[in-house]
Amino acid sequence: MAHAGTLDIRHLSKQYAVKGETLPVLDDISLSIEPGEFVSIVGTSGCGKSTLLRLVIGLEGDYQGEILLDGQRIVGTSLDRGIVFQEHRLFPWLTAEQNIALGLLNAPGTEVSKRKAVQEHIELVGLKGFEKAFPHQLSGGMSQRVAIARALVNRPEVLLLDEPFGALDAMTRTYLQGELERIWQAEGITAILVTHDVEEAVVLGDRVIVMEPRPGRIKRIVDVPLARSRDRSAADFVSIKDDVMKEFGHSVSPPSKGVLQPPRARSRQPQLLAANFAR
């Protein structure tokens, strides 16, 4: 079982420079996450929740405040933090097991132990028999399972999930939420889930962090002291869900020109590859 990390975020602020102007994205975020805890973060688009994850995984830097994993300031990306995005981001030229093995490329261990870890994680995400399938042969839900296995195979201390089921149909989403809960329990890992689906946040989170936009701040933290697996129709579940929903009712403002999005729109970026070589 992986060592579960303690994540400490202290007075974290982040700005983007857009056309010479400084736009605040995150403003004074402080959050302490216990080892093995499952924290959900909900908020409307533009509240900076994805940016928060991108800072924790280390894809973005240049922030004020501190992000500490087990007391150590995080620097760049590292195998101690895994992430699953909304898109599976599998390499289409690799099979499912080769994609998962990418997570172990720079991890310690022998070839034999790595092969074993890949096989275990294929079984963990329920894809036995699909080892040799290419991504285009897999459904969206199966691809996302491969992505989860890839993120977990090197035993990170923290698993970050950026709207991982946002692109899936409702039935697959519900099913994978249950699978994720099982996997999280089996691995005993610290998990942070960013979502705009309140029910998903309440089903999975020990706590639900409600964020509000412009600039992104924590509005409220709601505890979910319900036993797992949670019954979505139980009265106490519904009342917590309504409680979180209520926070939303007021902060949902009509989209304006100033909606903040991470600058991810450009798909072709040579300088980005240069960043890959700049280490």
Next chain:
Amino acid sequence: MPRIIDQADGRDWRGAAVPLAVLAVWWIVTTLGWVNTRLIVPPLGVLKTAASVLTQADFYRGVLASLVRDLSGFAIGAIAGIAVGALMGVSRWSNRVIGPTFHTLRQISLFAWLPLLSSWLDTGDRSKIVFIALSAFYPVVLGAFEGVRGVSRAQAEVARIYVFTRRQTLLRLILPAAAPQILTGLRLGLIYAWIATIGSEFLLANYGDGLGNIVFKGRANFNIELIIAGMLVIGLIGYAFNRLADLLEARSLRWRKA
């Protein structure tokens, strides 16, 4: 890039219709004497010439010489092309530095290089191979550049998350992601190289070995049958190269959706 894929077993005979029709018309007009048969020679004559050429060791020496030239030049041009194209695609800085020169040089017709090459390197194999390499170089650079530049930001981030080294980023992300366009460039390079091989044998003629020289000798002796037989062999070898490229491409891009 969608391409029309042959049927799985490759046995689609519809492609034979046009050559057969041409052959029929050719046979009819020469047999009925509608044309000057000294210029438009009968197909049977070509067949006879081809059959006799095929028994001569000279012919095989020529084909071998052309193929060695072609593949040497192609290999040099392709390797240099992938390197330069990938460099321009990975680094905006090198694209700024190399790009304008590359795109200007590209405008010079390949055949305009021949006087310079023959002045510098004489008309032997060296100048021919350089010419062939140059012909293959341009399309390969363009393919590699487009492919590398098209590596998505999302995939580049995956490489950073799993802390790929530079070497890993190149070998496990950039080259495989760019493979479809690189292969398209290589395929074009292969065609250009073959055209350049025959072209160089005509234009840098030194009466050495080579398929082009065989055809050229036919011209000198006004042997139209030999010219046409040579052209057919040139075309068939080019076609074989293309089929080979098809097979390699299908094999290495198995991961793509059909």
